[in-house]
Amino acid sequence: MSKGLPKMEDDYSSWYNELVKKADLAENSAVRGCMIVKPYGFSIWEKMQSAIDKMFKETGHTNAYFPLFIPKSFLSKEADHVEGFAKECAVVTHYRLKNDENGQGVVVDPEARLEEELIVRPTSETVIWSTYKNWIQSYRDLPLLINQWANVVRWEMRTRLFLRTTEFLWQEGHTAHATEQEAIEEASKMLEVYTDFAENFMAVPVIKGVKTESERFAGAVDTYCIEALMQDGKALQAGTSHFLGQNFAKAFDVKFSNKDGALDYVWGTSWGVTTRLMGALIMVHSDNNGLVLPPKLAPDQVVIVPIFKNDDQLKALSEKAGQIMEKLRDRGITVKLDDRTTHKPGWKFAEYELKGVPLRIALGPRDLENNTVELARRDTLTKEVVPMDGIDEHIQNLLEDIQNNLFEKARTYRDQHITRVETYQDFKDTLEEKGGFILAHWDGTAETEQKIKEETKATIRCIPLDGEMESGKCIISGKPSKQRVYFAKAY
């Protein structure tokens, strides 16, 4: 019934790639590195967007839209920013094609060369801060709390569906504040929003932390992040929130007059999550039968499959299914009936397992006689026959149970894969044999971080925000350390 997926224990990477394609989530396009998000995959992304957008609005943010193109010169205004992004920018140099003189299609028209090249936004700090300069004069204009949903482009040499694509979809928040303290609070608040979303909607437990200098966003003073653990023991950065200090305000000369009338540079933050979250969702919950979706993000939470031998049976079963659907919809549960006669029930069961529908109802003639239904949970792959009476309440409870179970299961796995090590040998052995997060002491230098990365491919995922203080010695240099940090191999 596994629809021909590779087994995850045999080849996790192939399993992932095939699952993404077979479950109709996404596929590669004719443009290298750019993906097509297919309707089913997009409907999950829409559920994510809708939940996140609501959280943003509840915390006082509004959406806006800024240009796709950024003048090349803007990039250079913030020194770290240009260093971080110049090497992966798609560059627009011309604004017209013309007919090829050989009659072979179209060619770039050399006369339509732009005076200044435009880059396709890899992120929008520069174009947004150049705008904020005109929007902010006084403390009364602050805070400015804006988000945009957009596509961005970063030219990647090695791409994977959802995880690393040349074009991806994301939201990017860009806020401006009168004080340093307020900007730091905003960056923290948005990290909490991301944590809330990851844990309570995606059922993905995350570790909150701050990045080391070498992993920091190009142009930020501090980058906060949430880190999740995939089933293959690799970490995935699921969201970042940057405290930008006054860096972009200085680069774009954004000053405001404070309450005392004095001029000062504005303090900034930016924060984003991307279609990468789809990859995390898949790699935290799914199995060899396919996708497993938490009910809160499942486009269809329940599917009803009638089991019938003739039209009369189908008619009676459809009627019963209609009653169930009405009750479920009254409770805000999304449900669909698959009464196609072109496919057998077994095929449908496998299909909805592949697509990750949390709960399947099988309804046969015997169920009509006994006034029962058969429920199959996607997360545990268990079945039960339950009475029709109170079916809606039972299903509502089950969906909550599935949501919680997925989170607890993921948390247990994650917690079992956090290992404290004291020596570099232990570090390497753990990484090799078990994977997961490794909590170890680090001397705080980029040199040590780099050495470990080169020798083991593990990076410091974050310095935990709620990690306890503990004196120790760096596993490499033996120098004193006050706090353990999280290492892992990562996507």
Added chain:
Amino acid sequence: MSKGLPKMEDDYSSWYNELVKKADLAENSAVRGCMIVKPYGFSIWEKMQSAIDKMFKETGHTNAYFPLFIPKSFLSKEADHVEGFAKECAVVTHYRLKNDENGQGVVVDPEARLEEELIVRPTSETVIWSTYKNWIQSYRDLPLLINQWANVVRWEMRTRLFLRTTEFLWQEGHTAHATEQEAIEEASKMLEVYTDFAENFMAVPVIKGVKTESERFAGAVDTYCIEALMQDGKALQAGTSHFLGQNFAKAFDVKFSNKDGALDYVWGTSWGVTTRLMGALIMVHSDNNGLVLPPKLAPDQVVIVPIFKNDDQLKALSEKAGQIMEKLRDRGITVKLDDRTTHKPGWKFAEYELKGVPLRIALGPRDLENNTVELARRDTLTKEVVPMDGIDEHIQNLLEDIQNNLFEKARTYRDQHITRVETYQDFKDTLEEKGGFILAHWDGTAETEQKIKEETKATIRCIPLDGEMESGKCIISGKPSKQRVYFAKAY
């Protein structure tokens, strides 16, 4: 009270430009021709999106996402399509910048030239039909009913906020069908959806028709459209729906096996509306005091302005306002309280008039005594004092009344500006003196159409779909005609 807007009767164009900026709808960006949709403007666009998206889903469509970039060669596959779009394409030629050797910022890295240039999508037929080739094998895969919300780029030499911008936001539906009939029905159905949205949400009456060959979408067999009339007598194309025949199926070799097992090319449609609709919304309803929004698209439907002299009064008024807000919100009405002490009531009144809030409640100490409120309608600029009791129901009715009134007012204006003419002299005089739509006989030739366009700047907006048949003679050539067509100067 007019916040310094130019008068529309003095200079309609300046009035429009200033209104868009002053009402915080949009502004120009540092990138020529690309606009910034500001938070307030974007919140109106979000309401539009949400209503339209719901209609699409109710008619069986799902959303997906296709790449921003299109290989240059794709464009050439459909002959008319490349002819229509090649001259206005932003072209990506490189994928990297590098540090300038003079230390002057960054320059294009000549070593990072793309093997094949990419264009930034001006519309997505080519990239989508190249994908449909893999998605469609059999009649069982049809119909394929997909929409995407996206940004597109068409290099425009003369731009205006919302009306004509280099980058704009839109939705583009792309459907594939087994039969010609079904595809034509789909194109018609989506024109009805657009009509429904324009008339019942935007309160903008539209004329449904089909474009002449010269105004047709590049690659379509037929382009259906809805045309609206602005207050300055110019028409605006508010939405188009294209019957593509088998043109793109042939260009991208998309065949399916029908029920008899025979192979045939798929039939297609595409249809879209853009942020241009914001321009139409503004130019149909607004006045010299600013924006006028139909309640169904107003982010804030009601605003409450307390009128107070001291803190005690403000406190009592805020409490009363709280009660009103709760009642209104229970009815699904969006309402906000502006209790800022930094601005005077008169300033606030002007501000909400500028922003087009449909209904304003002024609440002063005397209202507390008398148990009344003062209501001001944005559409009619009239005020009334009404009892607090039943205020919520009264306001709900008023909002419906405003919605209907805006539509009726616009329809009356539009109908008064449809003129039937019999001679070319009448045609020119009407265009000069009155503007609006002109219903005239046309001989069906591109030559006549072109001559009229050159001499008067008026174009054939559409051949009406529900227009009566009537024998007549072309106003230019005198040749026989069976039906009048709509002419107008247009945005």
